[in-house]
Amino acid sequence: xxxxxxxxxxxxxxxxxxxxxxxxxxxxxxxxxxxxxxxxxxxxxxxxxxxxxxxxxxxxxxxxxxxxxxxxxxxxxxxxxxxxxxxxxxxxxxxxxxxxxxxxxxxxxxxxxxxxxxxxxxxxxxxxxxxxxxxxxxxxxxxxxxxxxxxxxxxxxxxxxxx
Amino acid sequence: xxxxxxxxxxxxxxxxxxxxxxxxxxxxxxxxxxxxxxxxxxxxxxxxxxxxxxxxxxxxxxxxxxxxxxxxxxxxxxxxxxxxxxxxxxxxxxxxxxxxxxxxxxxxxxxxxxxxxxxxxxxxxxxxxxxxxxxxxxxxxxxxxxxxxxxxxxxxxxxxxxxxxxxxxxxxxxxxxxxxxxxxxxxxxxxxxxxxxxxxxxxxxxxxxxxxxxxxxxxxxxxxxxxxxxxxxxxxxxxxxxxxxxxxxxxxxxxxxxxxxxxxxxxxxxxxxxxxxxxxxxxxxxxxxxxxxxxxxxxxxxxxxxxxxxxxxxxxxxxxxxxxxxxxxxxxxx
Numbered sequence: 001x002x003x004x005x006x007x008x009x010x011x012x013x014x015x016x017x018x019x020x021x022x023x024x025x026x027x028x029x030x031x032x033x034x035x036x037x038x039x040x041x042x043x044x045x046x047x048x049x050x051x052x053x054x055x056x057x058x059x060x061x062x063x064x065x066x067x068x069x070x071x072x073x074x075x076x077x078x079x080x081x082x083x084x085x086x087x088x089x090x091x092x093x094x095x096x097x098x099x100x101x102x103x104x105x106x107x108x109x110x111x112x113x114x115x116x117x118x119x120x121x122x123x124x125x126x127x128x129x130x131x132x133x134x135x136x137x138x139x140x141x142x143x144x145x146x147x148x149x150x151x152x153x154x155x156x157x158x159x160x161x162x163x
Numbered sequence: 164x165x166x167x168x169x170x171x172x173x174x175x176x177x178x179x180x181x182x183x184x185x186x187x188x189x190x191x192x193x194x195x196x197x198x199x200x201x202x203x204x205x206x207x208x209x210x211x212x213x214x215x216x217x218x219x220x221x222x223x224x225x226x227x228x229x230x231x232x233x234x235x236x237x238x239x240x241x242x243x244x245x246x247x248x249x250x251x252x253x254x255x256x257x258x259x260x261x262x263x264x265x266x267x268x269x270x271x272x273x274x275x276x277x278x279x280x281x282x283x284x285x286x287x288x289x290x291x292x293x294x295x296x297x298x299x300x301x302x303x304x305x306x307x308x309x310x311x312x313x314x315x316x317x318x319x320x321x322x323x324x325x326x327x328x329x330x331x332x333x334x335x336x337x338x339x340x341x342x343x344x345x346x347x348x349x350x351x352x353x354x355x356x357x358x359x360x361x362x363x364x365x366x367x368x369x370x371x372x373x374x375x376x377x378x379x380x381x382x383x384x385x386x387x388x389x390x391x392x393x394x395x396x397x398x399x400x401x402x403x404x405x406x407x408x409x410x411x412x413x414x415x416x417x418x419x420x421x422x423x424x425x426x427x428x429x430x431x432x433x434x435x436x437x438x439x440x441x442x443x444x445x446x447x448x449x450x451x452x453x454x455x456x457x458x459x460x461x462x463x464x465x466x467x468x469x470x471x472x473x474x475x476x477x478x479x480x481x482x483x484x485x486x487x488x489x490x491x492x493x494x495x496x497x
Contacts, residue, residue, distance in 0.1 A: 058344065059477045059478065059479050059480060060344060060401070060402050060477070060480045061344035061401075061402055061480065061481075062399070062401050062402075062403070062480055062481035062485075063342065063343075063344070063403075063481075064344070065479055065480065065481040065482045066481065090346070091461075091462075091477060093462075096476055097461075097476050097477065100217075100218060100473070100474070100476045101479065103217055104214075104216065104217060104478075104479055104482060104483065105479065105482060120346075120348070120351065121350075121351060124351060124354065124355050125346070125351070126345065126346050126347075126348050126351040126352050126355055126357070126358055126362055127340070127343040127344055127345040127346055127358060127359065127362070128343065128344050128346075129343070129344075145340070145343060145357070146340070146342055146343060147342060
């Protein structure tokens with residue numbers, strides 16, 4: 001068990017190293033007008049009024065589905081007033097898939113249809129899951145491009161809450 | 164044909180399995196992956212409904228591997244709780260099911276025997292190579308990529324030498340990452356330099372097409388390496404275990420295989436994977452931007468495993484359904 005934990009830690013450390021080298025870290029979070037589940041075009045930047053996680057996901061990714069559960073728990077633990085979560089479904093080209101995805105997985109945080117080249121290019125999304133951690137000053141503090149264990153997720157949330 | 168030495172080696176190993184009755188024996192210390200000529204597996208591919216989607220009207224497409232010059236499929240049996248049909252679309256075959264609803268725990272299982280061979284260049288005489296110069300929507304070459312290719316390739320005209328220059332250039336500048344689901348966008352991979360098989364091969368294909376060399380996209384599922392395969396095993400058929408590779412055209416009907424991402428992961432096989440493929444894979448479809456039969460509503464980047472729609476929208480893998488591959492090792496030809 002201990003060896004397995006060490007191996008997992010090594011794997012995640014290696015991928016974290018890749019993720020933390022993201023060119024986005026330290027920059028002001030870019031935002032876009034995208035369709036939400038009601039088919040309204042909304043600049044998702046209006047939601048970034050507190051420490052925020054922008055979560056890039058899609059329907060065929062098992063790890064991504066599991067992270068939704070972690071984000072729901074994190075939202076409950078840290079409180080909606082303290083932590084904002086925004087989902088971007090990179091498979092969705094319109095509101096219908098976003099609406100169905102939210103209904104199936106039963107979460108309430110906003111999600112947008114993000115299958116748009118300019119969005120994906122700006123955020124450098126060539127695979128999912130990707131979590132972008134933004135502090136209260138709208139500065140990107142960390143980009144994680146892999147599955148996160150819950151303690152690591154909570155630690156990173158604490159880091160953006162403290163800034 | 165099995166050499167005497169190879170026969171004795173594989174017979175001894177398989178006899179060892181039978182005597183010990185263990186299903187966790189690894190061949191790691193005994194078998195060299197590049198010495199294995201074929202692997203024969205009894206496969207059961209299962210799609211299981213975990214939570215029936217809320218939307219009514221469920222469509223399921225499951226890719227069916229086919230016999231070709233690289234692999235043989237036999238003893239195919241399909242078990243389904245509802246009526247199904249076998250469909251063809253382009254070069255791809257699939258099982259199609261439709262029902263208003265499925266129940267939790269419903270399973271569709273496809274049983275077959277796979278004999279996957281180690282392969283190299285193959286000849287496909289009746290194919291028009293130019294059709295493989297058409298990029299999918301995820302394969303583009305911008306001015307950064309074309310400048311890079313021009314610098315790497317120079318005045319070289321030979322397709323194999325061009326292929327090797329680009330193969331080495333991509334491996335040298337990129338990092339492989341495993342536990343993610345790739346989108347295989349060549350321009351983003353060129354900039355980000357991090358990805359897995361779809362990213363590596365989208366970029367290789369884009370670069371080769373820019374040089375006017377046709378490239379076929381072969382889509383499959385990764386199997387354990389012969390040196391690590393167990394007597395029995397199970398894994399998910401999902402985006403993590405999906406695997407792609409490509410073949411480029413060298414003239415006179417000949418298609419030359421490369422697996423750029425596996426060459427990155429296995430530096431000891433870097434030369435091997437330029438022109439040869441280890442039988443650690445099963446091909447299930449060809450191409451990207453797949454149109455299924457009957458036509459699906461959503462956009463399918465690659466068709467490596469079951470695709471499901473509910474009410475005309477993609478269902479959620481790991482929530483609505485899950486795919487599993489169980490295998491039994493029947494034979495290994497060394």
